[in-house]
Amino acid sequence: MMSLRVPAPSSFNLQRFNSRALERRWKLGRDCLISFSPSFVENRIGFRVRSTKSEMAPFTAAEEETLPEGLQPELMPKHVAVIMDGNGRWAKNQGLQPWDGHRAGVEALREIVELCGKWGIQVLTVFAFSTDNWIRPKIEVDFLLSLFERTLKSELETLAKNNVRISIIGDSSKLPKSLLQVINEVEEVTKNNTRLQLIVAVGYSGKYDVLQACRGIAQRVKDGEIEVEEIDEGLIEQELETNVTEFPYPDLLIRTSGELRVSNFLLWQLAYTELFFAQELWPDFGRNGFVEALMSFQQRQRRFGGRKS
Amino acid sequence: MGGGGVSQLLEQIHMLSRRCLFRVLSMGPLPIHLAFIMDGNRRFAKKRGLEDGSGHKAGFSALMTMLQYCYELGVKYVTIYAFSIDNFRRKPEEVQSLMDLMLVKIKSLLDKESIVHQYGIRVYFIGNLGLLNKQVRAAAEEVMKATAENSRVVLLVCVAYNSTDEILQAVKRSCADKDVERERERVRLVDIEENMQMSVAPEPDILIRSSGETRLSNFLLWQTGHCQLFSPDALWPEIGLRHLVWAILNFQRSHSYLEKKKKKKQL
Numbered sequence: 001m002m003s004l005r006v007p008a009p010s011s012f013n014l015q016r017f018n019s020r021a022l023e024r025r026w027k028l029g030r031d032c033l034i035s036f037s038p039s040f041v042e043n044r045i046g047f048r049v050r051s052t053k054s055e056m057a058p059f060t061a062a063e064e065e066t067l068p069e070g071l072q073p074e075l076m077p078k079h080v081a082v083i084m085d086g087n088g089r090w091a092k093n094q095g096l097q098p099w100d101g102h103r104a105g106v107e108a109l110r111e112i113v114e115l116c117g118k119w120g121i122q123v124l125t126v127f128a129f130s131t132d133n134w135i136r137p138k139i140e141v142d143f144l145l146s147l148f149e150r151t152l153k154s155e156l157e158t159l160a161k162n163n164v165r166i167s168i169i170g171d172s173s174k175l176p177k178s179l180l181q182v183i184n185e186v187e188e189v190t191k192n193n194t195r196l197q198l199i200v201a202v203g204y205s206g207k208y209d210v211l212q213a214c215r216g217i218a219q220r221v222k223d224g225e226i227e228v229e230e231i232d233e234g235l236i237e238q239e240l241e242t243n244v245t246e247f248p249y250p251d252l253l254i255r256t257s258g259e260l261r262v263s264n265f266l267l268w269q270l271a272y273t274e275l276f277f278a279q280e281l282w283p284d285f286g287r288n289g290f291v292e293a294l295m296s297f298q299q300r301q302r303r304f305g306g307r308k309s
Numbered sequence: 310m311g312g313g314g315v316s317q318l319l320e321q322i323h324m325l326s327r328r329c330l331f332r333v334l335s336m337g338p339l340p341i342h343l344a345f346i347m348d349g350n351r352r353f354a355k356k357r358g359l360e361d362g363s364g365h366k367a368g369f370s371a372l373m374t375m376l377q378y379c380y381e382l383g384v385k386y387v388t389i390y391a392f393s394i395d396n397f398r399r400k401p402e403e404v405q406s407l408m409d410l411m412l413v414k415i416k417s418l419l420d421k422e423s424i425v426h427q428y429g430i431r432v433y434f435i436g437n438l439g440l441l442n443k444q445v446r447a448a449a450e451e452v453m454k455a456t457a458e459n460s461r462v463v464l465l466v467c468v469a470y471n472s473t474d475e476i477l478q479a480v481k482r483s484c485a486d487k488d489v490e491r492e493r494e495r496v497r498l499v500d501i502e503e504n505m506q507m508s509v510a511p512e513p514d515i516l517i518r519s520s521g522e523t524r525l526s527n528f529l530l531w532q533t534g535h536c537q538l539f540s541p542d543a544l545w546p547e548i549g550l551r552h553l554v555w556a557i558l559n560f561q562r563s564h565s566y567l568e569k570k571k572k573k574k575q576l
């Protein structure tokens with residue numbers, strides 16, 4: 001019977017992966033884990049699957065200037081948001097377990113983060129874990145959170161080196177303490193970085209964000225700091241968790257796996273965002289899918305309720 | 310008489326075949342609430358070489374046809390985005406002509422032959438009505454009062470509306486609510502939702518935006534969290550039965566997938 005234990009931590013190889021190579025690696029790791037007893041894993045004498053330190057090549061100036069053909073630099077979005085949907089289905093199609101899909105998802109995310117940094121996109125927001133996802137099986141939730149913790153720890157050095165700032169938004173009250181500690185550390189270490197801001201939404205939903213903003217404002221009214229009549233849209237914007245960035249409104253939202261809905265991600269901030277629905281599952285999205293989304297974005301006419309003369 | 314007879318006959322055949330089609334569709338799950346962003350009227354007028362105002366008039370008759378199909382199908386709630394707060398920024402002449410058109414059309418809803426009486430529609434006007442001129446506002450309130458007893462189907466017309474404005478008003482009301490200070494410690498989600506103008510209807514199942522643009526444009530942001538979004542390329546006056554049927558078929562397809570997902574989670 002397939003072991004349900006969370007696999008031991010292993011470093012990820014960043015090079016653009018050949019899906020078959022990745023599959024081989026996981027099957028190898030998975031087969032080896034079957035023979036491990038719980039205490040063995042707990043003692044963290046894990047089996048390292050082709051451990052190579054993950055290395056994100058530093059962004060070079062030359063790469064930064066080369067946009068793919070068809071994309072215009074002046075029309076690039078400042079803020080891109082992504083709903084990384086389809087990991088579970090991808091794993092099922094490949095005959096793998098759901099956690100293998102999530103790990104493939106992390107690889108795909110790394111690729112997109114690299115591209116954003118190279119192509120001058122300033123903010124990338126990703127929907128990692130929604131408030132609705134808490135009802136998934138506990139084992140999957142635990143795996144996702146521990147995967148997130150491990151990825152943050154292992155990527156901290158490279159992100160810092162590449163001038164990427166990380167911010168985490170969402171309801172942190174249900175997250176395990178160890179994860180919260182790592183989050184604080186990562187946010188502190190990268191807070192002065194300027195090339196790209198990566199916002200990861202964990203335990204987040206659009207309604208939750210508006211609710212917590214409303215609570216903050218209600219408290220200020222109670223304390224006599226502001227009057228109810230003074231509450232305006234700008235004030236709400238300031239109280240939303242996306243106030244960690246200068247550009248809280250995404251220009252483009254990409255959702256993978258063909259689902260045509262927003263699933264309660266970034267409610268207020270999506271007022272004028274261009275939506276792009278990609279058919280591919282998230283682990284397959286990659287550079288090609290991203291270029292297609294950007295090209296679609298650049299062709300759109302954004303009017304914000306007015307008229308193009 | 311011959312010509313009139315033939316076109317009447319064709320209309321009857323069309324209606325009967327539509328009824329058959331709707332009966333087939335209703336074998337599967339049907340949406341309870343449909344929302345429309347009626348985009349592309351002016352582009353339609355330009356495309357056909359008509360004068361500016363006629364695009365909106367064509368849009369209005371497309372709307373009436375759509376409403377008829379929706380209510381025949383058995384959809385209980387229909388919401389339309391008639392005029393956004395952002396649209397006030399357009400040229401004054403265009404804004405004025407839209408206001409004039411709206412006044413005429415709102416008043417016509419009170420006629421005995423109008424679709425409101427035909428289907429027993431209850432009409433709500435949702436938005437910051439204080440931004441409208443006195444006549445349009447008075448007409449809107451008259452229609453709301455006159456249809457308050459109707460209960461078969463509901464039409465929600467969003468005029469002088471922005472979703473962020475709706476949320477802002479709800480937040481303001483929640484903060485002003487004295488109960489919050491006295492009894493409860495802090496604002497709850499249900500407090501905000503109760504104070505939203507759109508709380509008179511459930512959340513939309515499908516949002517259809519015409520003219521191919523894929524964005525929400527500050528419409529029903531709070532209510533479309535789990536709503537299926539559909540953006541056909543047709544301009545609003547070109548929208549027809551086939552787009553509605555396609556949207557519903559897609560809804561039925563993903564509805565069964567979502568139900569399966571929900572059942573899986575419960576296991």
